[in-house]
Amino acid sequence: MELKSLYHDLIVDHSKTPRNFGNPTECTHSASGHNPICGDEVTVYLMIHGNTIEDVKFDGHGCAISTASASLMTDAIKGKTLTQTHALFESLHQCLTASADETTAGTDLGKLGALEGVKQYPMRVKCATLAWHTLLAALDQSDEQTTTKKVTTE
Ligand code: ZN
Numbered sequence: 001m002e003l004k005s006l007y008h009d010l011i012v013d014h015s016k017t018p019r020n021f022g023n024p025t026e027c028t029h030s031a032s033g034h035n036p037i038c039g040d041e042v043t044v045y046l047m048i049h050g051n052t053i054e055d056v057k058f059d060g061h062g063c064a065i066s067t068a069s070a071s072l073m074t075d076a077i078k079g080k081t082l083t084q085t086h087a088l089f090e091s092l093h094q095c096l097t098a099s100a101d102e103t104t105a106g107t108d109l110g111k112l113g114a115l116e117g118v119k120q121y122p123m124r125v126k127c128a129t130l131a132w133h134t135l136l137a138a139l140d141q142s143d144e145q146t147t148t149k150k151v152t153t154e
Helices: 002-016 064-077 082-097 110-120 122-139
Strands: 029-035 040-049 052-061 149-152
Touching: 002 064, 002 110, 029 122, 040 064, 040 122, 052 064, 052 082, 064 082, 064 110, 064 122, 082 110, 082 122, 110 122, 122 149
Parallel strands: 029 149
Antiparallel strands: 029 040, 040 052
């Protein structure tokens, strides 16, 4: 129970005071995501050098879950390699789509584990994964592209 309320506090904290929020003056990759079910919109900006995400920012507006998820994501991936980032998304996705009685033990999500409770509300899973799908869309861009790619989670 204590852990649950800790997780709840973490989500409230990140939704009220999002980390890495804002539009950077420069970035190498970016994409915008839209979740029409809830109305969440998020844009992710990445500064990638070599194989490492050196900086990441996001902006947009949406519900508490989508904002907290984007904020937690930016904290989690900053300084990570692209391989580590993809692995993190896989783990989170598995955690959020596993059925309630399925164990996700062995997956160390760190603070991202705060989002696990969302899987009880299938409608909100899209809110929690929007920033991640937007991130993947940004990573899919070739280095030459500078236009912002649009993704919709449907
Ligand atoms: Zn939402």
